Amino acid sequence: MTAAIAPQSQAPDDHLHESPWIHRLSSLRLTSLAVLTALVLGAFIVALSDIDKVKHGDIGGMLTTVKDSYVALAKGAFGSWRGWSETITAATPLMFAGIAVALGFKAGLFNIGATGQMLAGGMAAVWVGFRFDLPAPIHVTLALLAAIIVGGAFGGIVGLLKARTGAHEVITTIMLNYVAAGLALWLLKTSEFQRPGRGDPVSKDIHTSAKLPSLFGFLDRSTLEIRAHTGFLLALAAVVLFWWLMKRSKLGFEFRTFGANADAARYAGMNPGRLTIGAMFMAGAFAGLAGGSEILGGVTQNHATTGLAGNVGFDAIAVALLGRSSPWGTAAAALLFGALKAGGDQMQVDTGVPVDLVLVIRALIVLFVAAPALTRIIWRLKDKGTEGGTPLFRGWGS
Template sequence: MPPPWSDRPAKPSLAYRVTSSPLVLSVAALIAALVVGGLLIILTDPAVTSKTSYFFARPTDTLVAAWKSVSAAYLALFEGSIYNPGGTTLAQRFYPLTETLTIATPLIFAGLAVAVSFRSGLFNIGAQGQIIAGAIVAGYIGFTWDLPAALHLVLVVVGAVAGGAVWGGIVGVLKAKTGAHEVILCIMLNYVALNLLLYLLTTPAFQRPGSANPISPQVSETALFPRLLGDSFRLHWGFVLAVIAVAAISWLINRSTVGFRLRAVGANPQAAATSGINVTTGYIVVMLLSGGFAGLAGAAQVSGTERVLTGDIAASFGFDAITVALLGRSTPWGTFWAGLLFGAFRAGGVAMQTTTGTNINIVLVVQSLIVLFIAAPPLVRAIFRLPDPAQAGRRKKRRTPVAAAVGQDAAQKSGASR
């Protein structure tokens, strides 16, 4: 134990370290978003609003109806995404969980793509276009080439990574060589990729024979991810590949020399350049990596879930990935859990609307509110009274009255001895 006159700061308590951690802040942001979402459910539920006319006469009627409305909606969200107690078989009970994992797979890949760029100081909002580019290459290889099963699937995955990496690499090269802003480049390339896909689906090479709709032929069986739990579920081995990708990027970012250089570029490009790190090369490498992971999301869609190439193959995964990466604090495993959470929102939102009549857009509002609260840490800390470690670090050291008295006494004795 340090003496009372020591200027060494005391070790923070366990409670302080827990409440000031980024994980707690993310959980608090999620809770705040769910609370606001609950208020929106109450305000839009006719069963609740009809009782507000006599609120002051019998307030309990309104409060009970509000509680039933919110609890029923969120219970339906849980049952539609995690566990359905009404299922007659074990498979039916856990089917919602498999749907959550299926939907989360491309979200995890795309979230990793965005998280890698965030850690390197680049704001990659082009994951949507990179998913499409990867899906185009993966789909073409999948329904055109005739190869053995294992080799065919491997080439589909490699092609998707290559397609996404090239699309992301364009941004990296232009950023490094011309100084163009990556946000503008990503937005433009998103439009280019989408319109390129829509055009290709009208050409003989990509359009399904005999169909007037913009849809490709079915991907060959040899190019599909096998079902992880059998044909009764849509969950495929792409989810396992996503877990492997999370572990790989975690090692790359935190343990490898390349990851250290990328983190250095993201922390301070000027300091990184001064220490001998090639910043321009770093920009290109990180966008190649980012685009490659987004391309894997395209492969998961084409060879895993959809099994065809359509104009809506990327859905909104590329934009949702930004939210996933933010909620995951741009860490690989944080992004993984955030991807599962948003997969649950997507899977359970449909059940929530079907069972309770709650508008599915409430789920989108909750997702948007999570971004809002994540982007405003002071607001979340103020709501939940969480400590701010940055403020604690900037606070000047103050000696206690005992320490001040001891210091003054020591100074007087020193002067007397002279």
């Protein structure tokens, strides 16, 4: 059968880390070109969707629209303290959830369930946040722990199902996203969670002692617009933890081996069931932290709604794909997507160009990074050597 399978790297790692520096540079150049290509195509979309100017053939006007949009986008992402703050705020959950997806990929599991795991973690954090009265550092820590455990449990179910019955994680994670949404909606209408006097599903507010401190607390505290919170530092710590787990720990080595070649891992005496459950639990825990940090960092105005996970779970798949599941790559991708989100919001306010443009640009970046051959054709590059990598999908069989 192997003859029918594409050439793939044999080492349990992706090419980025087994390549010498020259390859890393080449890979970095390809990624930059991919981003550039996506931005150029995005510009075409902005120009061509300016219907009135297109009808009048006003090419100069179309170019002005493009320029104004991209200037607003850059300003919104990096042009001010508020811009940086928004970029960081948007990047924080993407980093956590991106790790949740990347860790799965490393272990050969496709985690589409970050949305559900994040919702589970967020609900746990908000419950601890409003239910108990504790001194500040302990309260925050407990709330974060709750997010880790409940999010992890939600991911662990997927691992357990796969290990015990062979149920494919793509299906179970998608289904559990819906189950999580249903459970959250139901919980938010119970007297335990629902804010008194409200008919819609909105939770009580978490106590001040459960809040994560502001990241830019040294700036003028009265400006509420500075939303970035110390959850970002936790996300960076999570990236380091993910790096340590994968590169320095025995468990990480087992995950990577299992992900690259499950049969080899089994032959080497590793326990596939334990690895599957462990990887999904950890992935769920990271995704749970994404939900927890959103709640405790005040991004959701200190309460939970059914929309608390938003699209982060799916965006995280793009983050992990763009970052090629490596710790630093995932972190960088989360920052880039955070900047695009922050900039996109500003662009919509300033120029009326819908923020959804950012989704298109993100998608194109993922495409051009995943298909370096396309990028090479567009930019007429000759070199080769960064192809391959472990395939993400290995069939539906268990």
